Amino acid sequence: MSEAVEKAELDRALALDIVRVTEATAVAAAQWLGRGDEASADEAAAAAMHREIARLPFEGVVVVGEGEEGDCPFFYMGEKIGAGSPTGASVDLAVDPIEGSTLCAKALPNAMSVLVVAERGSLLRVPPIYMEKVAVGPGLPEGVISAAATPTDNLKALANAKGVRVEDLTVCVLDRPRHGNLIEEIRSAGAALRLIGDGDIAGVIHVTDPVQTGIDMYLGIGGAAEGVLAAAALRCLGGQMEGRLVALNKEHRAWAKLSGITDLKRTYALEDMVSGDLSFAATGITDGTMMAGVHHSPTTITTESVIMRSSTRTRRWIKTEHADPTKFD
Ligand code: VTB
Numbered sequence: 001m002s003e004a005v006e007k008a009e010l011d012r013a014l015a016l017d018i019v020r021v022t023e024a025t026a027v028a029a030a031q032w033l034g035r036g037d038e039a040s041a042d043e044a045a046a047a048a049m050h051r052e053i054a055r056l057p058f059e060g061v062v063v064v065g066e067g068e069e070g071d072c073p074f075f076y077m078g079e080k081i082g083a084g085s086p087t088g089a090s091v092d093l094a095v096d097p098i099e100g101s102t103l104c105a106k107a108l109p110n111a112m113s114v115l116v117v118a119e120r121g122s123l124l125r126v127p128p129i130y131m132e133k134v135a136v137g138p139g140l141p142e143g144v145i146s147a148a149a150t151p152t153d154n155l156k157a158l159a160n161a162k163g164v165r166v167e168d169l170t171v172c173v174l175d176r177p178r179h180g181n182l183i184e185e186i187r188s189a190g191a192a193l194r195l196i197g198d199g200d201i202a203g204v205i206h207v208t209d210p211v212q213t214g215i216d217m218y219l220g221i222g223g224a225a226e227g228v229l230a231a232a233a234l235r236c237l238g239g240q241m242e243g244r245l246v247a248l249n250k251e252h253r254a255w256a257k258l259s260g261i262t263d264l265k266r267t268y269a270l271e272d273m274v275s276g277d278l279s280f281a282a283t284g285i286t287d288g289t290m291m292a293g294v295h296h297s298p299t300t301i302t303t304e305s306v307i308m309r310s311s312t313r314t315r316r317w318i319k320t321e322h323a324d325p326t327k328f329d
Helices: 003-030 038-053 101-105 151-162 176-189 200-206 223-235 252-258
Strands: 059-064 089-098 114-120 130-136 170-174 194-197 215-223 239-245 267-269 278-284 301-307 312-321
Touching: 003 038, 003 089, 003 114, 003 312, 038 089, 038 101, 038 114, 038 200, 038 301, 059 114, 059 130, 059 170, 059 223, 089 200, 089 223, 101 170, 114 200, 114 312, 130 200, 130 223, 151 267, 170 176, 170 200, 176 194, 176 215, 194 200, 194 312, 200 223, 215 223, 223 278
Parallel strands: 059 089, 170 194, 170 215
Antiparallel strands: 089 114, 114 278, 130 215, 130 239, 239 267, 278 301, 301 312
């Protein structure tokens, strides 16, 4: 078998392995559902994800993780995890054991566990700071939105490209005090707003199917890690996104420096954030727009996941019944 064929085969087989990881993570997180204890939920989910990734046949390098070495028990940047492979396959890992810890702690919709496995060197390494994001779905002229443009101009450009009025558009934004001016500007421009409490990966993904979700554009400042993970989803689903890293305080600036980021004004196009082949897996922790959460019956636990591959643009939904919640085989 040629090296390229071998790699493609490995990627295909891995897709299911990756889902097993997010399934186990979601089930671990769900034990803390609605308990108001984000830290314990995070820890249980990260431990489960770490344990399951350690079994996979590659050498994974954490590129988007939870912090620097010594600062977090799992998934420090640069950490190597995986069982290794005879072919020496090495991959980039971007992890978010619980996207929306608060949602999980409060048992609110749209919490999920997310894992991206990508070609080595193809994911932007981001520190745990923020990112200003703008995203729209597929089928629009290239460059219709820009992180450098004002929200009003982005909305006008999108309305123009879609042949509708700005008033017909809905923008998804994280409901945060820092977005006061942004929210005011979007309202003055005439667009509607969907304000979400957490979960901006799902927020960005929503723009890829405006008919179903009712969301035409994602705007605002959320986690930088979530930015790269959302970009990975858009690489599989189509759509456009740009991001700019944002350091809100001294600590963030120190993080940025430590990660070798010298230009905080730089705009990252989607291709700068994710440049190679990747698989994106997510399993619902709580019920959400994309999939159901973890559900318990007296004898089984049911999970719902999505796995997407950028090379083929396939999107699979996998519903799994786990007879033994301690085994994810
Ligand atoms: C967002 C949201 C995440 O962090 O990225 C947000 O999508 C940004 O941070 O689910 P703040 O909460 O500080 O605004 C999360 O809420 C995850 O922590």
